[in-house]
Structure formats: structure tokens, C-alpha cells
Amino acid sequence: MSRPARVRVTSPRMGSAHRPDPSPLGRDLTEGTRLGEVYMRSLVRAQLRHAVAVLLPAGLVLGSLPVLFATRPELNDVRLLTVPLPWLLLGVGVYPLILLAAWWHRRLAESTEEAFTELLEQTARAAATDADRAATDADRATADRAAADRAVADPGAPERR
């Protein structure tokens, strides 16, 4: 059995996940139209807000601890289950907090993205409905013109739509 030819793959860009056919609004996003800009800006700002909403409190809590322990050294004498308080806090206590912050951020980010996706799909659907209506109106206009032509050609015939 011959070995299959070796293919040189230097940087196979897996790229983003497969995207289905673009909607008009999707095209707005990539082509950088003003509407797309608005949507992008609001999405990015929301995601940045989530990052800050999680990092800022976590950072403040963590960041205050060194100063706290430095200015209140008597905390080292406080013992819980024979372990000094700083050891308990820094060695055990912070980890569930960090995990909680991580979990909370994931939920925030995912729900924002779902909302954004919903919004875009709704807008796309609304745009599609408008387009349909416009198409139906155009058909009706054509039919009216045809009937008018017939009326002109044959004034006696009953109106037929």
C-alpha cells in the first residue's frame, strides 16, 4: 500500500466556526456600515462591562488584603481551627471566590451573547418580513395596473382582481 502523499500544512487556519449564509444585517456588521458599527460598539461595550464587573470587585477584594494584613498585623494572632486567619484566607478562602467569579462571568457573557444573537435574528426577521411585504405590494401594484389596462380596453367588463 503506497503511503499517501505528504501534504505540507504550515498553518492550517481552522478559522471561526462555520457561519451560515449571511443575513443583510450580518453583512452590515462586516462591511462596517453605520448600523453595523452601532451594533458592534454596543456588543463590545457590553462585553467589556462584564469583564470589568467581574475583575474590579475581585481585584479590589484581593488587592485590599495585602494592605489589610500589613496595617493590622494583630490579625495574624486570630486563629480559626488552630490556623492563623491570613493562612486560612489566602490558602483556602480565596479559591472558591475566584471560582465563583469565573462562573459568574461566564454566565454574564453567555447571556449577553444570546441576547445579542436574538436581537440580530429578530431584526433580520423583521427586515425579511418588510421585504416580503414590499414584494407583495409590488405584485399588487402590477395586478392593479393590469386590471386598469383591461378596464381601459374593455370598459364594460366587471372588475376582476
Add this chain to the structure above:
Amino acid sequence: MNDGTAWSAAVAVAAVAVVTLAVGAWGLRLSRTTSDFYVAGRAVSARWNASAIGGEYLSAASFLGVAGLILGFGADMLWYPIGYTAGYLVLLTLVAAPLRRSGAYTLPDFAQLRLGSIRVRRVCAGLVVVIGWLYLLPQFQGAGLTLHTVTGAPGWVGTVVVAGVVLLNVVAGGMRSVTVVQALQYWLKLTAIAVPAVVLLMAWHGDGAPDPVTGDRPVARQAITVTVPTDTPVHVWRTAVVGVDGVLDSRPVSGQVRLTEGDHRFGAGTVVRLASGAPVPVSRDIEVVRDVDDAGPGTEVAGWAATGQAGARDHPLYRTYSLLLALLFGTMGLPHVLVRFYTNPDGHAARRTTVVVIGLLGLFYLFPPIYGALGRLYAPDLLLSGQLDTVVLLLPGRMLDGAAADAVTALITAGAFAAFLSTASGLTVAVSGVLSQDLLRGRMRGNVAGFRRAAVIAVAVPAVLSLLAQRVLLADTVGLAFALAASTFCPLLVLGIWWRRLTSRGALAGLAVGGTLSCLAVAVTLGGRTPGFGPPAVWAQPAAWTVPLAFLAMIVASLVDAARARRRGMTRAAARRLSVAGPVMVMIHTPEGLDVPPDSGRRR
């Protein structure tokens, strides 16, 4: 270390090495194309991936270094594992999903994608290699130290073993096999640190549960012989008669000597024999012993365990904050972290995996402090010899006897070696990938042979350096790698993902500033010589000034660049398009499952 322990530990190490190679070889059957050599295929599930990331991340610093630092410097060192874990939180919030959506494999990939510049790509590639080598160096040193401590083998044996296994594994299987190996190794490492900790705690309890925190200065519980490896200033806190063979206070000495209370100096290679119950002289590089009488509140707890009193190291508060900055913002820039990220199928999975990683890391880091505290009671001689990194390896032999000591030491040694192997493998893959894709020239570029040649270089340089370089504590060297990553890749990633106006010239300026400044600090710290100005703390923990300066440089340079482009007559819109921000930003920020056309404007 008796023969029984030495042999069982050696067997354990051999077993870890063999299993690693075997699983790697099995993985080789799965890897068929060159692409599998860079990132494992879709076969990797989220939970496997989280274990793999955790397994790869837990290096010598986590396994050995943290406990050693805590033994020497007390509660302030608890910030190291906190920083290691919280760094993933920062990664999750700022970088995880957008980076995965960009489709880039490596940091240089992302740089080129976002900025469209080959020059930035090359600079990033160079940085990946430097950071990778800086992180690999302590892994090899740790391996040599471990084998030497546990089996008495010369220092280079451990280094060669790890380098050899890593090279074989990486060259043969690339990343796919490494993924499986890493996942299993997390659970091995967790077992290897948790089970002995529990056993040792039981032994401690059986010993009457002596309090490691309060109480007297360090005392030898059993007769110990210590070899002082380098010229060491010490503080003897109680007059005692000890056996000294070597140089004491610049005079050659042999036999029993009366060491008076106060400061003394042992020459390199001096052997000190401490009887049971003898006070242990403490190295003044580790601890500045304060007089108990003029101690303030909070020091009924012996000075070592209290916070804010990090022994002989100056400016403990600055060090803590600067360290935190480096660890929190450097994680995202570590080469072996990001590469493993791309095995996630999409941005959603990337986030979820990261949350699991944080849980796994937190679980692991509950255990090293136990060893640090017990070491104060049962391995106080390390405060004299300065070999703090060995506390985890030595405690079972000190606290248990017979078969139990052998078995537990073997388990811990296996875990330590798993730590070196996995981190070194991950780093080697990342560095080799970058070397072969971006930095090698000629026909070797970007194919399998090139990758293999790059792997040899990637392993050889730090291995050789580890044999030559002066010994610095494991966690300190790793901390420097974090500082470098935080000063270079963090600004690039954060600004590249969230700020439209980053230009390639701005990025180059920021990378240059952050990279040069932090490399300077690294050189100063590793070289052991402080320049005339600045306290040692500023050079040992540079992140507090290098990171803000790097950000500033990147921002200012980008704005100046854009202003200059406008002056040259380009419209604002055209200038913005020049940084390929538009389509790229859309691609990395829009959620999965949205009807967005694939980016047509992206340069390939």
C-alpha cells in the same frame, strides 16, 4: 536519604517516564498530519482539555517551589498560587473567547491577524521563545535538583532525563499525544501532592501536633547533617555546640565548635552536623531574625509565619503587589497556556474550559502550604542550606520510616517529575512551533522535519543553560517569566482585542518598551548583581513598573501613528481600515451561531 528510598524513587521516576513515552507513542498512531503536530484535533473534549491545561500549567514552581517559598518566607508567599489561579480569571474575562474566535493558533498568529504586520509577528515569535526558555530553565533545574536530592545522582542526570523524554515525546507525537498525557498528569500530580499531605498530617498529629507557627526558632528534631552549598551569612539564635567541617567566619574549622549567638558565616561546601534538639542557624538571605522583645503585636506568631514580614526580602508590600500584577496579567501571555486553548471548538467552550481549569488549580493549591508549614518543624535545616525547593521531597523521609517513607517519597517524586515533564513538553511544543514557523529559514520552514529540528533547539538551549546558570529559587525564575509575559503580550492582547486604534507600529513600540525593561530586570535578577540604583525588590519584581510603561507606550505610539497618518492626508476611516481592525474585530467579538459572513478582507 537511604538506599531504599533512593531506589523506589528512581523506579517511580522511570515509571513516569516510561508511561509518558508509551502514552505518547499511542497518541502518535492518532496523529497523521502536520497540523496535529501543532494543535490536537477535534477529538479533545472540554473536560479533558481542562485537565490537560491544569496538568501542563502545574510546573516545578507549583509542585516544589511554592512550598519552599512558604517555608522560607511565610504567609506572604501564599500569593503565588493565588496569582497562578486568578491569572486564569483575568484570561477568562478579557481574552479567552475573542482569542479563540480569532482562529489564531499562537500569539504571533494573533498579532499578524489583528495588525497585518509580519514584523510584529516576528517580534512576538522571538518573545515566545524567550519566555518559553525562561520558563523551561527552572523545570530542568528542578528535575536535576529532585533526582539529586532523592537518589543522590549528580545534578545533570535529572536534567538530561527530562530533556530526553520531552524531546522524544514531542518529536514523535507533537501535541495530540501531549494532550492526553497532560490530562492524566494533572490527576497524577493532584494525587501525588494530596495523598502524601494527608499521610504527613496524620504523622504530625501522631507526633503530638506541634504548632509550626508559634514557638521557638527552628530546632532540629533529629540529628541532621547539612551541607551549605554556597558562601552563606547566618544568624545563630542560641549558643550551641555543633559539628562543623569547613570554613567558619573565614577560618578553616573541623570538629565540634561552640557557635555563639549572633551572626556568622559559613564557607561554600561546609558541612554542619546538628544534634537532636540543637538550634538551627538560619541563613540571613532567608530570614532577618528580629529580637522577640521589641516585636510588636501580631508577632506572638513567630515572625516567619506572619504576613508582611517576608524575611530578608526588602519591601514586602511592593513585592506582593508587583508579583500579583505579574501573575494576574502574565498568564495570558504564556506560550503553553494559549496554544492549548485552541483545542477548544469555539469561544463558548473556551470559556467553560477555563472555569473548570480554575477549579482544578484551586484544588491543587490547597496542599503546598501544608508542606511549607510542616517543613518548619521537620526540615528546618533547609533554612540553613537555602535549598528550600526540596522540602516537599524530603518531608516524607523525615516524618515517616521504613516502607511508608519509601512509598510516599516515590509518589511525590513521581508527581514532581510529572510536573517537569508536562510543563516542559507543553513549552517545548509551543516554542518549537514558533521556531519552525516563524524563525527558521529555508526549506525547513513549517513542515515536520523543521518542527523536529526546532524541538531539539527548543530543548537544548534551556537544558544547557540550567546546568550552567546560578541557582535561583524555582518560583522566582518562573515569576520573572510571568513578568516578561505581562509586560509584552498582555498589552498586545488586551489592546488588540478591545481597542480599535491599536496600530502595528504602536504594538511594536509597546513590545519594545515592555520587553526591554523586563528583560533588563530578568538579567539583573538572574545575574545576581543589582545595578547602582533601585532596591533589589524593584528588580526582582518589575511588573509594577514595566507593565504600565508597556501599556502607555503602546497606546501613545498608536495614537501618534494614527495622527501622523491623518496628517499625511489619509482620512480617519482609511487610517482605521489600515489596521484591519474592522473585519477582525467583528470576527473575534460576534458570538457563535450568528449569521455573519466569513471575513473576506482578512489577509492570508
